[in-house]
Amino acid sequence: MKFIDLGVQRQRIENDLKKRIEKIIQEGKYIMGPEVNELEHVLAEFVGAKKALSCSSGTDALLLALLAKGVGPGDAIFTTPFTFVATAEVISLIGATPVFVDIDRDTYNIDTKDLTHAIAAIKSSNQEDYPIPKNAIKNKLRPAGVIAVDLFGLPADYDKIIKIAHEHNMFVIGDAAQSFGAMYKGKRAGSFGDIACTSFFPAKPLGCYGDGGMCFTDNDDIAAKIASLRSHGTGADKYDNVRIGINGRLDTIQAGILLSKFSIFKNEIELRNSVANRYTELISDLRDYIETPYIPDDCLSVWAQYTLLTNKPGMRDKIQKDLNAKGIPTAIYYPKPLHFQTAFSHLGYPPGSFRVSEACATRVISLPMHPYLSEDQQDFIVEAIKESIQSHASS
Numbered sequence: 410m411k412f413i414d415l416g417v418q419r420q421r422i423e424n425d426l427k428k429r430i431e432k433i434i435q436e437g438k439y440i441m442g443p444e445v446n447e448l449e450h451v452l453a454e455f456v457g458a459k460k461a462l463s464c465s466s467g468t469d470a471l472l473l474a475l476l477a478k479g480v481g482p483g484d485a486i487f488t489t490p491f492t493f494v495a496t497a498e499v500i501s502l503i504g505a506t507p508v509f510v511d512i513d514r515d516t517y518n519i520d521t522k523d524l525t526h527a528i529a530a531i532k533s534s535n536q537e538d539y540p541i542p543k544n545a546i547k548n549k550l551r552p553a554g555v556i557a558v559d560l561f562g563l564p565a566d567y568d569k570i571i572k573i574a575h576e577h578n579m580f581v582i583g584d585a586a587q588s589f590g591a592m593y594k595g596k597r598a599g600s601f602g603d604i605a606c607t608s609f610f611p612a613k614p615l616g617c618y619g620d621g622g623m624c625f626t627d628n629d630d631i632a633a634k635i636a637s638l639r640s641h642g643t644g645a646d647k648y649d650n651v652r653i654g655i656n657g658r659l660d661t662i663q664a665g666i667l668l669s670k671f672s673i674f675k676n677e678i679e680l681r682n683s684v685a686n687r688y689t690e691l692i693s694d695l696r697d698y699i700e701t702p703y704i705p706d707d708c709l710s711v712w713a714q715y716t717l718l719t720n721k722p723g724m725r726d727k728i729q730k731d732l733n734a735k736g737i738p739t740a741i742y743y744p745k746p747l748h749f750q751t752a753f754s755h756l757g758y759p760p761g762s763f764r765v766s767e768a769c770a771t772r773v774i775s776l777p778m779h780p781y782l783s784e785d786q787q788d789f790i791v792e793a794i795k796e797s798i799q800s801h802a803s804s
């Protein structure tokens with residue numbers, strides 16, 4: 410059994426996929442060919458954003474968004490420590506300071522009450538209000554923006570986040586790397602905040618066969634800046650450089666692959682939800698031991714991960730070991746909150762700074778999840794979990 414198995418998907422699109430790739434190879438427009446533009450239009454419309462700018466990865470999408478907002482040294486960017494490293498990495502890379510905010514226990518997304526406290530602490534340089542990075546105590550940082558993460562495919566609470574951010578003159582970037590296709594209050598992920606970023610890494614809900622990403626925005630000026638930044642800060646033409654940028658374009662072949670995969674994507678969102686709902690149903694009688702994911706009524710998750718929360722110490726690791734012995738792959742997202750990573754040790758956050766993130770890191774486990782997981786496979790997985798818990802409970 411594979412954690413993510415896209416064999417069936419490949420069969421479904423095989424003919425279309427081959428035709429598209431063949432055409433791109435024949436035409437030879439490998440960089441910024443017509444498929445790139447077509448993909449941007451199709452996905453902008455799907456998301457409900459005015460502009461879509463494709464780029465080389467989800468990480469570069471976040472980097473481009475921060476660069477377009479002019480972020481740099483002295484700026485504080487608020488995000489959670491319970492996310493993939495890329496979210497905070499790009500903040501540090503351009504010399505700004507990631508300011509961590511704990512997550513909500515039910516959704517794994519940024520806790521908006523904590524966000525208010527963290528902003529107050531940065532403004533007052535006082536860590537008694539909320540844990541803040543070491544360098545924010547000596548030097549006053551400017552609260553510049555929030556990167557809200559849609560963890561496991563569930564959108565963050567954007568109405569609240571945007572309201573808080575605007576009260577403090579801050580921008581909002583949506584890290585929709587895991588949530589492309591998800592919905593919040595009737596709108597698609599990728600349409601929230603000043604700029605939203607997604608990833609087409611192969612394992613994401615809409616993935617290509619390599620690296621890829623995209624920025625979405627309703628703001629024409631920001632869109633023009635990102636278009637320039639992803640192509641060496643280009644101005645009127647290729648050899649006119651008006652700002653410092655990067656080589657951050659999406660390959661034409663990846664755009665073609667994504668167009669092909671997008672043709673069945675809406676159906677795959679439904680399949681993912683059927684798989685997730687069936688997991689939740691089958692696991693619900695274990696609620697004394699594990700919690701199934703919570704999805705607010707006004708949201709649709711796209712289930713980048715199906716993640717359980719175990720409530721007894723040691724149980725998570727035992728379930729993982731028992732399932733592994735039966736050939737069932739599982740994953741821990743994320744075993745180490747970012748404030749415990751060596752790369753962020755300079756921020757000086759002591760253990761206990763973000764209790765929910767720290768607890769979740771020891772208790773979460775993600776199960777095999779993809780649109781084509783069969784009922785037989787699912788029954789086998791759930792049965793293995795039940796056996797593991799029973800032997801743990803009785804030992």
Ligand SMILES: *Cc1c(COP(=O)(O)O)cnc(C)c1O
Binds near residue numbers: 586
């Ligand atoms: C995958 C991911 C990214 C980075 O995307 P890449 O395409 O791998 O660079 C950023 N943020 C989150 C939350 C992710 O899951």
